Ligand SMILES: Nc1ncnc2c1ncn2[C@@H]1O[C@H](COP(=O)(O)OP(=O)(O)O)[C@@H](O)[C@H]1O
């Protein structure tokens with residue numbers, strides 16, 4: 001039996017989504033192969049372990065958990081981080097696990113940190129010649145000049161985003177110059193760096209799942225049409241008027257193009273294990289643009305990543321087994 005710990009919760013605003021994802025992993029993981037423990041991270045960053053870890057994070061019930069320190073990770077053969085956003089998907093916990101010498105599922109420090117940063121990842125996608133929206137990113141100090149440059153170089157509508165965020169938190173679609181400054185201020189509330197992108201006329205958002213270390217399995221794209229002005233937090237988790245179509249009904253040549261961009265994007269950020277790679281598709285112009293790469297995608301049973309991997313023959317159980325095997329592979 002491989003001693004495995006699922007780590008979830010965490011300090012990011014995506015804490016509640018992480019709990020849902022971790023529950024699905026816990027439910028589906030193969031108990032004949034893996035001896036599974038739970039490690040919950042509170043919103044303050046404290047670690048608690050025990051069979052009541054879900055209840056603890058959900059309603060504060062401490063009866064079946066005990067507080068632990070990060071030395072606990074050394075007790076396991078492998079860690080499955082099911083954490084979304086900063087302090088989970090951004091290389092921080094991965095760095096701690098490398099330091100402790102414990103293998104873990106998914107991307108390493110560099111890929112996690114790069115993929116989390118929408119500006120740095122765009123610089124690399126540019127080097128890899130993957131089509132993407134025009135963009136500018138800036139620190140607080142560069143704000144005044146950055147705002148001028150953005151208004152000069154980019155066409156409305158603009159998307160203003162915290163560089164290291166997720167779940168659409170802090171993102172605004174700006175249609176007119178007078179709303180631009182407020183959008184930038186809002187994004188700076190979530191991060192010290194902000195990216196401004198030219199808006200694409202999206203008719204469908206297309207997402208592909210990547211699985212592997214070297215020989216990659218790349219799923220066919222799945223499509224979603226947001227129920228809101230764009231794919232907002234509300235639309236993702238509250239109102240959920242999004243329409244999904246898995247696999248996406250798109251021309252074969254678009255699918256081939258997207259898969260090749262996904263492979264390039266995964267490789268250029270030095271991806272390992274898994275990622276969900278998201279594209280913006282303008283059907284009228286028949287153009288695709290890379291949006292972002294998520295190194296720990298949503299993992300509930302209805303999430304896009306497991307659904308796309310199911311198209312490639314991976315049940316949820318088989319998928320979790322494969323991810324752990326990839327984590328333990330020596331490369
Ligand atoms: N350049 C863009 N053009 C058009 N729509 C965009 C653009 N960037 C983001 N969006 C919309 O905003 C949503 C959230 O942006 P995204 O960069 O994916 O942030 P997050 O990491 O929070 O998911 C996307 O799913 C899409 O609906």
Ligand SMILES: [Mg+2]
Nearest residue numbers: 167168278292
């Ligand atoms: Mg996104």
